[in-house]
Structures are given as C-alpha cells and as structure tokens.
Amino acid sequence: MSDIIQQFKTTAECDAALSVAAKKQKSLQKKQRTISEQKEQYQETASDILLEIAAREKDIAGYRQRLETELSPKDRDETQDKLVKAEYSLYLLQRRERSYSLPELAVKDFDLSELDHGVTSVAEFIAAVEARKAAI
Secondary structure, three states: OHHHHHOOOOHHHHHHHHHHHHHHHHHHHHHHHHHHHHHHHHHHHHHHHHHHHHHHHHHHHHHHHHHHOOOOHHHHHHHHHHHHHHHHHHHHHHHHHHHOOHHHHHHHHHHHHHHHHHHHHHHHHHHHHHHHHHHO
8 A cells, every 4th residue: 555655746646545535434434333323222222122021021921820820711811812912022022132132243343343444544544645745
C-alpha cells in the first residue's frame, strides 16, 4: 500500500485517494454502528426470551399440578387447553431462542472485529496519504 502511495506525484491524486478513503471509512463506521446495535438488541432479546421461557415453564408446571387434582370436567378441559397452549408457546420460544443464541452473538462479535480492522486500515491509509500530500 505505501509503495503505491509513494507514487502519488500531485496533491490532486492525494485528494482523490482521500475522498475515496473517507467514503469507505464512513461506510464502514455506519456498518459498525448497525452491527453494534444489532448485537445489543440480540442480547436484550435473548434475555427477554429466557425470562418468557421461565414463566412458561412455571405456568406448565402449575397446569400439570392442577390437572392432578380432582377437577370438574369443565375445569379439566379448560386447564388442559391452557396447558396445550402454554406448551406450544414454550416450543415457539425455544425455537426463537436458537436464533438469539451465543453462536449468533459470536458471529456479531466476529463481524464487529472485522469492521474494526477495516476502519483501522482505512485510517492508516488516510494518514499515509496525508503524509504523502504534506511531503509533495
């Protein structure tokens, strides 16, 4: 990279390179903010899902315990319906939990580290071009 920069002979060449690099840097920083926000949102959603799963498991245990007692047929049917709905809700939450799991957060971390490296590289490029421009 520095070999190419050293070949710049005019400030116009430096300015053109700086313009392109600034656009690239702005784009990378925007992606960086977006992924960082997504990561935070994933973490919040994951904790919310865990809380909902715990609540649903508690409901299911309560419905099962209630079904073990002597109930009228009407109450038994109502409790059985609530149990089925709670079990299905738990199933959906557990499927949703997989979308917000630790591996998914690790991917977001990896994406962020890639972008951090890109932003650093662009900043180094800009500094090198500015130094060349000053030397011209």
